[in-house]
Amino acid sequence: MLNSKEIKQVKQSISEAEKQTSGEIRVYVARRCEGDPMDIALQKFHSLKMQQTQFRNAVLIFVCPSERKTAIVGDEGIHNQAKPRFWDEALSEMMAHFRRGDIVSGICGGVAVVGGLIKEKYPYSDNDVNELSDEVIVDA
Numbered sequence: 001m002l003n004s005k006e007i008k009q010v011k012q013s014i015s016e017a018e019k020q021t022s023g024e025i026r027v028y029v030a031r032r033c034e035g036d037p038m039d040i041a042l043q044k045f046h047s048l049k050m051q052q053t054q055f056r057n058a059v060l061i062f063v064c065p066s067e068r069k070t071a072i073v074g075d076e077g078i079h080n081q082a083k084p085r086f087w088d089e090a091l092s093e094m095m096a097h098f099r100r101g102d103i104v105s106g107i108c109g110g111v112a113v114v115g116g117l118i119k120e121k122y123p124y125s126d127n128d129v130n131e132l133s134d135e136v137i138v139d140a
Contacts, residue, residue, distance in 0.1 A: 001065065002029055006104045007136045013108040014134040017115025022122045023078060024058040024132040025111055026050065031139040033064035041071035044137075051075050053131045057122045059114050063094075065103045070094055072114065081121040090114055 002010070007029075014025050028044050041062035045051065050058040056077030063070045072087050090113045097106030 001031060001138065002104065002136070007138065009104055010107050010111070010136045011134050013111040014136075017111050017118075018130065018134065020124050021115060021119040022055060022057065022125055022128045023115075023118030024050070024053050024130075025061065025114055025118070026058070026132055026134075026137065027061045027063065027107060027111065028137045029107075029139065030062065030064040031066065033067050033069045037062055037064065037069040037071040038073070041073045045073045045075075048132075048137070050132065053077075054129075055122055057118055058132060059118065061094075061107065061110050061114065063103070063107055065098070068095070068098050070098070070106075070110075072110065074114075078118055078121060082117060086117060 010027055017025055033040060041060055044062060045060045050060055056075040059072060059074045059078060061072050070091060072090055090110055093113055094106040094110040097109055
């Protein structure tokens with residue numbers, strides 16, 4: 001699991017990415033991942049009510065460091081804007097770091113890649129409201 005310094009680093013990467021976009025990024029860190037990480041990520045996405053953002057441009061990065069599993073879920077407003085294989089490329093970037101044992105760099109890199117896509121399609125506006133917390137969600 002991530003320690004408090006690492007969690008702060010991930011939160012900072014979310015805040016930095018969101019300064020350039022009206023989109024929302026959340027990171028969920030799980031202790032265990034029993035089953036398909038994409039199924040779990042979809043469930044978490046909906047239980048966190050991430051589909052309720054104004055432009056439907058929220059993204060959840062789900063990570064289970066102990067099992068080196070991850071998934072990314074983008075709401076319809078951003079998913080429909082992503083080029084083919086974008087999500088796979090973002091995941092591959094993250095997994096390259098994970099294989100080296102650098103979980104935090106992998107998560108922060110994933111946040112940056114996803115933030116770049118959201119920025120391209122949903123740039124920051126002066127009246128932007130941070131609809132979702134930047135806090136990293138960690139399984140208890």
